[in-house]
Amino acid sequence: xxxxxxxxxxxxxxxxxxxxxxxxxxxxxxxxxxxxxxxxxxxxxxxxxxxxxxxxxxxxxxxxxxxxxxxxxxxxxxxxxxxxxxxxxxxxxxxxxxxxxxxxxxxxxxxxxx
Amino acid sequence: xxxxxxxxxxxxxxxxxxxxxxxxxxxxxxxxxxxxxxxxxxxxxxxxxxxxxxxxxxxxxxxxxxxxxxxxxxxxxxxxxxxxxxxxxxxxxxxxxxxxxxxxxxxxxxxxxx
Numbered sequence: 001x002x003x004x005x006x007x008x009x010x011x012x013x014x015x016x017x018x019x020x021x022x023x024x025x026x027x028x029x030x031x032x033x034x035x036x037x038x039x040x041x042x043x044x045x046x047x048x049x050x051x052x053x054x055x056x057x058x059x060x061x062x063x064x065x066x067x068x069x070x071x072x073x074x075x076x077x078x079x080x081x082x083x084x085x086x087x088x089x090x091x092x093x094x095x096x097x098x099x100x101x102x103x104x105x106x107x108x109x110x111x112x113x114x
Numbered sequence: 115x116x117x118x119x120x121x122x123x124x125x126x127x128x129x130x131x132x133x134x135x136x137x138x139x140x141x142x143x144x145x146x147x148x149x150x151x152x153x154x155x156x157x158x159x160x161x162x163x164x165x166x167x168x169x170x171x172x173x174x175x176x177x178x179x180x181x182x183x184x185x186x187x188x189x190x191x192x193x194x195x196x197x198x199x200x201x202x203x204x205x206x207x208x209x210x211x212x213x214x215x216x217x218x219x220x221x222x223x224x225x226x227x228x
Contacts, residue, residue: 031215032215032216034216034217036219041202041222041224042221042222043204043219043220043221043222044204044219045219046216046217046218046219049216089157091157091217094159100159100162100170100172101147101149101159101162101172101206102157102159102206102217104156104157105156106154106156107156
């Protein structure tokens with residue numbers, strides 16, 4: 001059964017720093033990997049989707065990488081801002097094609113200090 | 115605007131009183147699913163549907179029912195709610211079956227069962 005681990009569980013950094021969030025998964029036979037952002041008590045906002053054939057995907061100050069063979073992904077946030085404060089979740093299909101949904105990590109709770 | 119909507123957003127009810135949480139998407143997605151999110155346990159899938167009249171159990175289906183009579187709607191039914199179903203519920207949809215099956219989530223429904 002697919003398991004997803006996110007490290008660190010929490011992170012607090014001053015504004016302006018570049019930072020890296022880590023995600024690892026146990027079954028490397030995935031079609032894609034998705035990063036989400038969740039604000040307190042709110043819904044999940046999709047940030048980036050990386051297909052299994054891709055190595056990385058970029059959106060603005062965000063860059064996500066994928067190394068399927070090692071079962072790892074990283075989310076790089078450049079020049080962090082207080083508005084980036086949220087919980088970041090990594091998710092992969094629970095099995096193969098993903099018919100039975102996503103398996104999520106527990107998330108990294110990020111605080112950017114002004 | 116492409117979106118997944120859920121209603122109600124907040125609900126307080128009592129044990130045993132049947133309720134329905136509605137979910138609708140306007141992206142013509144075939145795949146829809148329900149998750150619940152609990153502190154320390156993360157997001158877990160309840161039920162999913164790969165198309166109209168096709169539904170299947172996720173990881174935590176006990177105490178829930180679903181139906182998929184129309185492509186755009188996927189209601190979650192709690193026939194006899196109990197306090198352990200107090201949770202934050204999310205509906206999601208995607209174009210399952212394509213490589214680019216990005217999952218889109220609704221804003222969430224916070225349910226409290228007294």
